[in-house]
Amino acid sequence: MRITVLGKSPSWQDAGGACSGYLLSDGETRLLLDCGNGVFAKLRQHADYTQVDAILISHLHADHMLDLVPYAYALTYAPRQQPVPVAGYPGTENPARPRLIAPPGAADCFHRLVGSWGNEDLIDKAFALEEYDPAATVEVGSLRARFKEVPHFTTTYAIDFSSDNGSGRFTYGADCRPGDELVEIASQTDLLLVESTLPRAERTGDRGHMTPAEAGDHARRAGARRVVLTHISDELDQDWARDEASEAYGGPVDVAREGATYEV
Numbered sequence: 076m077r078i079t080v081l082g083k084s085p086s087w088q089d090a091g092g093a094c095s096g097y098l099l100s101d102g103e104t105r106l107l108l109d110c111g112n113g114v115f116a117k118l119r120q121h122a123d124y125t126q127v128d129a130i131l132i133s134h135l136h137a138d139h140m141l142d143l144v145p146y147a148y149a150l151t152y153a154p155r156q157q158p159v160p161v162a163g164y165p166g167t168e169n170p171a172r173p174r175l176i177a178p179p180g181a182a183d184c185f186h187r188l189v190g191s192w193g194n195e196d197l198i199d200k201a202f203a204l205e206e207y208d209p210a211a212t213v214e215v216g217s218l219r220a221r222f223k224e225v226p227h228f229t230t231t232y233a234i235d236f237s238s239d240n241g242s243g244r245f246t247y248g249a250d251c252r253p254g255d256e257l258v259e260i261a262s263q264t265d266l267l268l269v270e271s272t273l274p275r276a277e278r279t280g281d282r283g284h285m286t287p288a289e290a291g292d293h294a295r296r297a298g299a300r301r302v303v304l305t306h307i308s309d310e311l312d313q314d315w316a317r318d319e320a321s322e323a324y325g326g327p328v329d330v331a332r333e334g335a336t337y338e339v
Contacts, residue, residue, distance in 0.1 A: 076101045076218070076242035077338050078266070080305070081117035083331035085272045085284075086138040089309040092333055093117045094138035097247070097268070101238045104128055104216030108234070108247060111138040115145045117333065124149060125156070125171035129215040130202070132177040133249035134231035135184045143175070144189065147201035175202035176213055178230060182206065223260035225251035228283040233260050243339035246299070250306060252282035253289050258296045265339040267299035268331070270306035271316055287316040291323030301339075305331040 077100045082093025094111025098121055105122055107114075107130040118124055124146065132140050154161040156170040175198070177185075182204060186195040198204065207213050209222040209232055217239040222232040227250045236245045243265030248257050250270055261267050272284035285293070287304060294302040304320055307313075313330045320328045329335075 076236065076238050076240075076245055077336055078245060078268070079121055080331045080333055080335045081107075081121065082111055082114045083305045083307065083333060084111075084113075084138070085306050085308050086136070087308070088113050089333075092309065094141075095133075095306060096142070098122060099218065099236065099245075101217045101242060102240050104218050106131060106215050106218055109133055109139045109249075110142045110146060112141050115142040115149070118146075125153075125173075127173050129174035129176055131213070131215070131220060131234065132175075132181065133234060133247065134178060134227065134229055135181060136229060136231075136250070139250075140177070143185070143198055143202075147189075147198045150201040151197065172201065172203050174215070175204045176207050176215070177204065178209070178232065179206050180230075221260070223256055225249060225256045225260075226254045226283075227251050228281065233257050235260050235264065245337075245339050246297075248293075250284060253285055253293070257293050261294070261297040261299055263298045264300065266301045266303065266337055267294050267297060268303050268305050269294055271304040271320060272306050272308075274311055287319040288323045291320035291328060294320075294328070295324045301337075302326075302328040303331050303337065304328060307331070 079098040081096035084094045093113030095109040096114030097108040099106040155164045159166045185198040189197045213220045225233045234247045245266045246261040246264040248269040269290040271287040271290040273286045
């Protein structure tokens, strides 16, 4: 299983970067994990968007799903997706319609989002939309995904991936504040991609994110074999973040960068 970082920014994009998005490749299976601001353009640098088997969304914050809109426009209006010959393309009766696997309530969310300026069924028509049952296992080709709700500002799921091809495990922590939930689903994982958004913990109000030190502590408690910090701004000193997380984890950690690949 190969994980390619398409975007690793928090809720605002790095200079020239993208928000949350990761391409999982396993044999012939291609899965896009989250699709935040700027991710669709990054995806096109690594894969044919019509050949992606599924898009899987961890939660319905904009920085994790907003680029479903340009993706849907491409699937709807690209010349090669048309039923008749257009601009050198022969036309097709079977345009690509990837699976869009999203949390409960996603359909209503997408309708409100797109309906604010156009046809509310844009995303429904472009993708084969399905809302997952967090208690079930989702299968996409050779990949298997299971879910665990983690504490955030909105309902959010960490996702643990395994493969029929004998690869190791990959756990995506999504966005979360400190808690035992991430530790539980990531227990003994081969690779933990863990958010480390904050330079310091919030002083007031509800928490929704972690510091690099908290991310490293969660990885240590889970017994993760490899750790990559993500959902982190280019404005936060990367060496500082790495050192903070490494000290808490008790070993070296990586900081995600766009284009980086990890294999398990």
